[in-house]
Amino acid sequence: MKILVINGPNLNMLGIREPGIYGSSTFADLLALLEQTGKEENLEIQQYQSNHEGDLVDKIQWAYGKIDGIVINPAAYTHTSVAILDALKAVRIPAVEVHISDVDAREAFRQISYAGMACEHTIKGHGLAGYREAILYLKAHYA
Numbered sequence: 219m220k221i222l223v224i225n226g227p228n229l230n231m232l233g234i235r236e237p238g239i240y241g242s243s244t245f246a247d248l249l250a251l252l253e254q255t256g257k258e259e260n261l262e263i264q265q266y267q268s269n270h271e272g273d274l275v276d277k278i279q280w281a282y283g284k285i286d287g288i289v290i291n292p293a294a295y296t297h298t299s300v301a302i303l304d305a306l307k308a309v310r311i312p313a314v315e316v317h318i319s320d321v322d323a324r325e326a327f328r329q330i331s332y333a334g335m336a337c338e339h340t341i342k343g344h345g346l347a348g349y350r351e352a353i354l355y356l357k358a359h360y361a
């Protein structure tokens with residue numbers, strides 16, 4: 219099974235600032251977690267991070283016909299991007315939304331998720347472990 223993990227803007231800065239909200243683990247730690255999960259679960263896991271909305275849309279479109287499941291943390295674009303929502307709807311690849319922090323317990327503007335409207339499951343507030351949970355969800359339902 220091929221899974222694509224997509225991360226949006228500033229997530230490459232993990233561990234550098236705001237450890238109180240996002241924890242002290244770094245983006246490199248996340249990449250190591252994804253690699254380890256792929257090996258343990260016998261999954262082909264690819265990852266992509268961009269700070270640019272259109273690049274994220276391009277990557278979702280690229281996945282069409284090549285990828286069996288998407289794990290996506292659109293970061294700030296979660297709360298603004300109809301373009302990412304439309305791309306996820308267009309490719310119709312099973313998708314799980316992940317948020318490192320518990321967005322429900324934060325500012326009102328973080329309560330809406332456009333991308334989440336095209337995802338069948340959302341994991342929030344579980345830190346980096348949420349990515350592994352999302353991958354296992356896709357494996358359990360689609361492998």
Ligand code: CA2
Nearest residue numbers: 228231232235236293294317318319328
């Ligand atoms: O909790 C999450 O995973 C978020 O998607 C993270 C986004 C935020 O805009 C969403 O509301 C919730 C922000 C990612 C930025 O990450 C930073 C990393 C280091 C320093 C500052 C921000």
